[in-house]
Amino acid sequence: MSQLPSIAIIIGSTRPGRVGASVGQWVFEEASSREDAAFTLVDLADFGLGLLNEATSPGAANRAYENPATRVWSQEIDKYDGYVFVTPEYNHGVPAAFKNALDLLYPEWNDKTVAFVGYGADGGVRSIEHWRTIVANVRLHATRAQLSLSLFTDFEAGRFTPSERRAGELEGVLNQLLPLTVALRGMREGH
Numbered sequence: 001m002s003q004l005p006s007i008a009i010i011i012g013s014t015r016p017g018r019v020g021a022s023v024g025q026w027v028f029e030e031a032s033s034r035e036d037a038a039f040t041l042v043d044l045a046d047f048g049l050g051l052l053n054e055a056t057s058p059g060a061a062n063r064a065y066e067n068p069a070t071r072v073w074s075q076e077i078d079k080y081d082g083y084v085f086v087t088p089e090y091n092h093g094v095p096a097a098f099k100n101a102l103d104l105l106y107p108e109w110n111d112k113t114v115a116f117v118g119y120g121a122d123g124g125v126r127s128i129e130h131w132r133t134i135v136a137n138v139r140l141h142a143t144r145a146q147l148s149l150s151l152f153t154d155f156e157a158g159r160f161t162p163s164e165r166r167a168g169e170l171e172g173v174l175n176q177l178l179p180l181t182v183a184l185r186g187m188r189e190g191h
Contacts, residue, residue, distance in 0.1 A: 008080040012098035022160040058106035082113035082181035089120030089127035109138040123148030143176040
């Protein structure tokens with residue numbers, strides 16, 4: 001198990017004019033300075049996923065999806081040992097497109113890790129808490145630490161401008177994510 005754990009930083013907003021891309025890029029740049037994992041930035045908007053358009057449930061399909069876009073998404077997600085969800089909060093919940101992207105797959109998420117970077121008027125905390133209950137069902141293991149970014153203090157004129165302390169907070173999140181990722185990868189490889 002000498003290969004570094006692979007972590008996808010997923011930009012979970014597909015909304016035009018979104019700020020999520022700049023948040024995701026910042027997370028990627030900060031994380032990439034680490035030497036204990038390989039990070040990849042994955043933009044959900046690049047995949048063009050349809051709304052729950054697979055006839056067979058993802059658990060039963062076992063990676064044999066009908067739609068080409070779902071197959072590409074499956075192959076992308078399957079490559080990683082863990083994830084950082086960069087998630088907005090929409091109406092006190094998770095973004096529909098991101099929830100749909102999670103719901104289209106099942107075994108690809110199993111026994112892997114996830115951490116959350118949320119943003120919104122209240123730091124995306126309700127979205128993150130909602131995600132915690134959702135990801136448990138696909139057997140993703142979430143870190144306790146999270147990063148919550150406020151639209152009022154971490155953005156200026158719609159542009160992401162994190163305060164200095166945010167890098168240290170992200171480091172704390174990743175410091176929880178990576179050991180858990182390594183442990184779960186070992187468990188998956190042991191099967």
